[in-house]
Amino acid sequence: MGRDEYERRMMRAGRAAAEAGLAGLIVTPGPDLVWLCGYRPTAVTERLTALVIEPGRAPRLLVPVLERPDAERAAGAGALTVAGWTDGADPYVELGKWLAPQGRYGVSDGMWALHLLGLQRSVPGGGYAALTEVLPMLRAVKGAYEVERLAAAGAAADAAYQDVLGVRFAGRRERDVAGDLARLLTEHGHSQVDFTVVGSGPNGANPHHEAGERVIQDGDRVVLDFGGLKDGYGSDISRTVHVGEPGAEERTVHEVVREAQQAAFEAVRPGIACQDVDRVARRVIKSAGYGEYFIHRTGHGIGVTTHEPPYLVEGEHLPLVPGMCFSIEPGIYLPERFGVRIEDIVVCTDSGGRRLNVTGRELAVVA
Structure with a gap:
C-alpha cells in the first residue's frame, strides 16, 4: 500500500x-x-x-x-x-x-x-x-485489498493443516506437533507465528491449552488451533482430529460442533446483529444437550491482529456489514475428557458469508 x-x-x-x-x-x-x-x-x-x-x-x-x-x-x-x-x-x-x-x-x-x-x-x-x-469499528470493515490479504493468510493456514495431517501424532509430545505447525505456517509464507494450540485428550477441554509435555496417545482427540501473520494480516484456524478410529460419542460431539459452525456461517448476512450469530451456534449445541459445555464466544474479528472487533457474543448488538471479517468457532469441552472446536475465518459480503478457510470440517483420523 x-x-x-x-x-x-x-x-x-x-x-x-x-x-x-x-x-x-x-x-x-x-x-x-x-x-x-x-x-x-x-x-x-x-x-x-x-x-x-x-x-x-x-x-x-x-x-x-x-x-x-x-x-x-x-x-x-x-x-x-x-x-x-x-x-x-x-x-x-x-x-x-x-x-x-x-x-x-x-x-x-x-x-x-x-x-x-x-x-x-x-x-x-x-x-x-x-x-x-x-471507536470499536475503526479497523473492523475491511477493503478489498485487506480481504484478499486475509484470504491469502487463510489459504496458507489451510495448507499447513493439510500437511500436518500427514505427520505422526501418537507417541509424540504436544509441543512436537506444535513445532510442526509453526514450521509449516512459516513454510507456507507466514512471517510471524502467534499461537499453536495442541490440546490432546483431556487437555483439549481447555480452549487455550498451551502445548506441553503430554505424550499423545492412540485414541486421543486433539484440538488444533493455530495462526499468525502473513504479509501483515492474520490467520486463525481450528480443527479437531482423532488419533485412530473414534468412538460413537466422539463422532456425535464432533458432528454437533460441525452443525453449529455451519448454522452460524449460514446466518451471516448484512444487518444481522453479532449476538444473533452467536445465538444460532449456541442453539444447535444446546439442543443437542451440550449447552453448558460451550464456554466462550462464537467469534472475534481479525485483521492486522488476530483478535479485534467485532465480537460475536451475547450483548453485542452491532450489525454485520460487508467487509467485516471474523472467526466462527463454536466448541464443546467435556472436562477431564476431551474437547472439539471447529473454526473458520469468514467475511461478510453483500450476499452472505464467504469462508476464508476451505479445508474440510469433517472429523479427520490421524496416526
Whole structure:
C-alpha cells in the first residue's frame, strides 16, 4: 500500500473521531499505528512515539529524534508531519502543545500507563478513552485489498493443516506437533507465528491449552488451533482430529460442533446483529444437550491482529456489514475428557458469508 491509502485511513479516522464527539486520536506503537500510517518502530521502548489525528487538521507523528529517519521512511509518512523530540526534553509537554487543552481523545488500547500518566500531567484538563471503547469499528470493515490479504493468510493456514495431517501424532509430545505447525505456517509464507494450540485428550477441554509435555496417545482427540501473520494480516484456524478410529460419542460431539459452525456461517448476512450469530451456534449445541459445555464466544474479528472487533457474543448488538471479517468457532469441552472446536475465518459480503478457510470440517483420523 502507498501513501494514498494511508492518507484515506487517517482521514477516515479523523471523521470517525469527530462523529464520536472526540477532539482526536492519540495512537502509540501497535496495530493501530501500523494500520493508520505504516510505521512500526524497530524497538518499542519507554521513549514516546505518538500519532495525533484531529478532525480538519493534517495528522502529526511525534517520535524520538533518533528514530525520525525510520519514521520518515514509513509507507504513509508522506501524508503526515513527522516531528522529533530529543532526550532530556519532556515529550509529554511537546505532545501537549498539539492537543486541545480540554479535549477528549481516544487513545490506543495498548498505550503504556507511563505515557497516559505523562499526558494527564502535561494536559490536566484533557480526557482519554480507549479506542476499542469509543471507536470499536475503526479497523473492523475491511477493503478489498485487506480481504484478499486475509484470504491469502487463510489459504496458507489451510495448507499447513493439510500437511500436518500427514505427520505422526501418537507417541509424540504436544509441543512436537506444535513445532510442526509453526514450521509449516512459516513454510507456507507466514512471517510471524502467534499461537499453536495442541490440546490432546483431556487437555483439549481447555480452549487455550498451551502445548506441553503430554505424550499423545492412540485414541486421543486433539484440538488444533493455530495462526499468525502473513504479509501483515492474520490467520486463525481450528480443527479437531482423532488419533485412530473414534468412538460413537466422539463422532456425535464432533458432528454437533460441525452443525453449529455451519448454522452460524449460514446466518451471516448484512444487518444481522453479532449476538444473533452467536445465538444460532449456541442453539444447535444446546439442543443437542451440550449447552453448558460451550464456554466462550462464537467469534472475534481479525485483521492486522488476530483478535479485534467485532465480537460475536451475547450483548453485542452491532450489525454485520460487508467487509467485516471474523472467526466462527463454536466448541464443546467435556472436562477431564476431551474437547472439539471447529473454526473458520469468514467475511461478510453483500450476499452472505464467504469462508476464508476451505479445508474440510469433517472429523479427520490421524496416526
